Structures are given as structure tokens and as C-alpha cells.
Amino acid sequence: MNAIFSLVINLLFISVAICQINKEIVFDEASFNFGEIKESEGSVEHEFMFTNLSNHVIKILAVEASCGCTSTGWTRQEVGPGEKGFVKAMYNPVNRPGSFNKSLTVTISSVQNTIVLRIQGKVIPKIKTIEEQLPVLVGEIRFRNKSFNLDKILTNESQTREFIVYNNSKDQPITFQSEYEAPDYIKLEFQPETLNPKEQGLVKIKFDGKARNDLGFLVDNVVFFTSEKEDNRKEFQVYTIVEEYFPTMTAEELANAPKLKFEKNLIDFGRVDNSEKISIELAIINEGKSDLYIRKIKSTCSCTTTNPNKEVLKPGESGSLNITFDPRGRTGSQQKLITIFSNDPRASAQRLTVKAFVKK
Known part of the structure; x- marks a missing residue:
């Protein structure tokens, strides 16, 4: 016991001494x-x-x-x-x-x-008023945002998200009509169908990722109607990120999967005139052991277009991706993103950055 006590004391003195070294x-x-x-x-x-x-x-x-x-x-x-x-x-x-x-x-x-x-x-936390919680007022119905953000949904699933709504009227019940306008892969449900004055409810949005048959950041429009005499038409955008579903894979299965590789991930055209389009051929390769499929290619700007010479690459096979930037009507620094979707399970969505400085 004395030995332990002595050790603790010694360590304490050492610690204090270390703290005092060069202590300015x-x-x-x-x-x-x-x-x-x-x-x-x-x-x-x-x-x-x-x-x-x-x-x-x-x-x-x-x-x-x-x-x-x-x-x-x-x-x-x-x-x-x-x-x-x-x-x-x-x-x-x-x-x-x-x-x-x-x-x-x-x-x-x-x-x-x-x-x-x-x-x-x-x-x-501050107790927020209903106006702070749901700041968007359309007619007499309050919403949190001007759009419905469903976040990520996989291609093999349907997901339902709930969004709070509120009847802001002082004395009028408001009923959501059963008919609405939406794509087939989006279904709406209102609970309850009738909101009493100052009552809160839900809009439920069911999104079918498989039926959407697309990838990446997607925007859809929905329109629904209420019993209000004015502003009874409510139009909103629905935001979704659809990603390809891959089942859980073993280390051996991953080793045998396709693997997409780019020659480079940054394409910098440097200083360019605003009079004509410029292009580059970017090498792409399948470094995996299975066929690689280019599912889809999307750009953040219509000024940047792409064209792969192959949509299927065998194991070890190379191809090229033509990237064209149209600077016409633009000036100054430009930065655009290109997303390539493939069946590479490690990185099914990969991004390229395109930069340029457009001279006046």
C-alpha cells in the first residue's frame, strides 16, 4: 500500500514538473x-x-x-x-x-x-411558436418548407415520409380533397382528412424508388387541393436522391465486382474564350473482374454535356468519355459537376469536376 502511495506521489510531482517546463x-x-x-x-x-x-x-x-x-x-x-x-x-x-x-x-x-x-x-431550447415551426403559409395551411425533401431512397424500395401541416384558420375547418396530381410512383395521404381550426395533421408521401426508374437527385411536382374558398390549390416540389440498391456482399464478391476508374477527377480547361465549345476525351477503365455498366450520366448544367464511347466495359477494358463545355453566354470562373452512375458497388455514383475561366 505504501509503495502504491509513493508511486502516486512521485507521478504527481513528475506531472507538475512537466507542466512547469517552459511555462511562459x-x-x-x-x-x-x-x-x-x-x-x-x-x-x-x-x-x-x-x-x-x-x-x-x-x-x-x-x-x-x-x-x-x-x-x-x-x-x-x-x-x-x-x-x-x-x-x-x-x-x-x-x-x-x-x-x-x-x-x-x-x-x-x-x-x-x-x-x-x-x-x-x-x-x-426555446419553445417555438407554430409560426416559427411552420413558417410557410399557403392559404390557411402552414408547412415547414416550400418543398418536401424525402432524402435518400434505394431503387428496390418504397418509402413513406411524413410532413406536418397545420390549419392556421381561426374558425374554419379545412378538408384535403381525395384527388391530387402526382406521378404514378408518388402517392399522397392526409391524416386526418379534415383539420379543425388550429389543429395539426400530416401529409404522408409514399415514393416508389423502383418505379421511378432513375438515379441521382430528382425533382417531381405534386398538386393537392383543399376545401378553402381561396388558395385551395397547393403545389409543391418533391426532392429525392435515388441510389442503386446493392445486396450485402462478401469480400470475395467485392473482389470480383466491377470497379470504375477515371484518368482524373478534375478537368480544368483553364482560360477560354466565350465564342465556341471546348471538348476533352477522358479515359475510363474497368479495373474490376465483372462487366461494368454505365447506368446514367448527369451534369449540374446544360452547358456541360457528356458522351461515353461505350456503356459496357469488360474487365480490364478501357473506354473514353467525351466532355464538352459550352462557355457561350458565361463569364468568369465556372465550376460544374458531372455524376456518373454505374454498377460499381463500392462507388455507384462518382463525380467529376469541370472548371474553366471564361474570358469576356
Whole structure:
């Protein structure tokens, strides 16, 4: 027992000694806990005070916060021997409910290592009004957004997403009509069908990824109707990212799968005139052991078009992808993305970046 106690004491002295080596600046505290703070009361701040223990002046060169939610301040002038300075942390709790733990990395002249300070706390969220929760008002129905974002859906599945709606009327019940306008692969359901004044309900959207028969970021339109005398027609866009489904594969199956490889992922045309189109042939190869199928190619701009010379590549086979950029009507820096969808299970959606600077 005495041996263990002695070891602990020795380790403590060693730790203290190490902390004091080349210690030119000492903070009164290395962390601060705000405790519980209310989102509704806005930003909170704390100053970490320090003392210059060296025999020469020092200066804080930078304070970098680990999050954009935290802004910083510090003593800008030089701090002489024995003098004090500060580092200030200001935390903004808006839209950040729950616990937080953020760091401030302090860089000081003549001090080799940076110093890390921490702020902690817990944000008590503001109780939002219905207008804040559902800011989009169409007629007398409130919605959270101007569109319905279904997020990711696989090609082998149907998924249903729910979206909150609210009858903003003071005294009129509102009924959702059973008929609506939507593609066959989108179904709408309203629960309940009739919303009483100040009552909340749901719009349920069922999306069939297989029936959509497309890949990537997709936009569809839906229109539904209510019993309102005015603004009874509600038109919204439905956003979806459809990705190809691949069953779980063993290491051996992955080793035998197709593998898409590009000559390069960045195509930089440099400075170009705005008078005519420019093109490049990009080499593509199947580095896998099964046939590679190019499913689809999409660009973020109609000014960038593509044309593969082959849509099926045998194992080890190469092909080319013609990429054409049309700068007409454009000036300055341009950056476009091309997404290639294939049956490569490791990366079924791969992106190329096309850059150019269009001269006036």
C-alpha cells in the first residue's frame, strides 16, 4: 500500500514538473462550464484570464474556435512580464439545443506549443411558436418548407415520409380533397382528412424508388387541393436522391465486382474564350473482374454535356468519355459537376469536376 502511495506521489510531482517546463503563460483556468443556458436569451461569453510568467513580452497571435457557433476575442497588444491578458469565448446557442463542448486553440509568440481552452454547457431550447415551426403559409395551411425533401431512397424500395401541416384558420375547418396530381410512383395521404381550426395533421408521401426508374437527385411536382374558398390549390416540389440498391456482399464478391476508374477527377480547361465549345476525351477503365455498366450520366448544367464511347466495359477494358463545355453566354470562373452512375458497388455514383475561366 505504501509503495502504491509513493508511486502516486512521485507521478504527481513528475506531472507538475512537466507542466512547469517552459511555462511562459499560465491561465487561471483551462475550461469553463456555463451550466444550463437558455437559447432564448442569446449569446453567452466568458473571459479566460492569463498571466505572463516569462521575463519578456509575449503576444497572442491567433485564437481559433472549433465551431462557427463560437466567436473569439483576446488581448491584442503585447503583454509584458507579470502582466495579465485575456482570451474571450462567445457562444451562440441559437438552433443548438443540448450539451456542447467546444475548444479554443491559442497561438502565442515565443511559445512552441498551442494552448487549448474549452467551454461547455447545455442549451435549453426555446419553445417555438407554430409560426416559427411552420413558417410557410399557403392559404390557411402552414408547412415547414416550400418543398418536401424525402432524402435518400434505394431503387428496390418504397418509402413513406411524413410532413406536418397545420390549419392556421381561426374558425374554419379545412378538408384535403381525395384527388391530387402526382406521378404514378408518388402517392399522397392526409391524416386526418379534415383539420379543425388550429389543429395539426400530416401529409404522408409514399415514393416508389423502383418505379421511378432513375438515379441521382430528382425533382417531381405534386398538386393537392383543399376545401378553402381561396388558395385551395397547393403545389409543391418533391426532392429525392435515388441510389442503386446493392445486396450485402462478401469480400470475395467485392473482389470480383466491377470497379470504375477515371484518368482524373478534375478537368480544368483553364482560360477560354466565350465564342465556341471546348471538348476533352477522358479515359475510363474497368479495373474490376465483372462487366461494368454505365447506368446514367448527369451534369449540374446544360452547358456541360457528356458522351461515353461505350456503356459496357469488360474487365480490364478501357473506354473514353467525351466532355464538352459550352462557355457561350458565361463569364468568369465556372465550376460544374458531372455524376456518373454505374454498377460499381463500392462507388455507384462518382463525380467529376469541370472548371474553366471564361474570358469576356
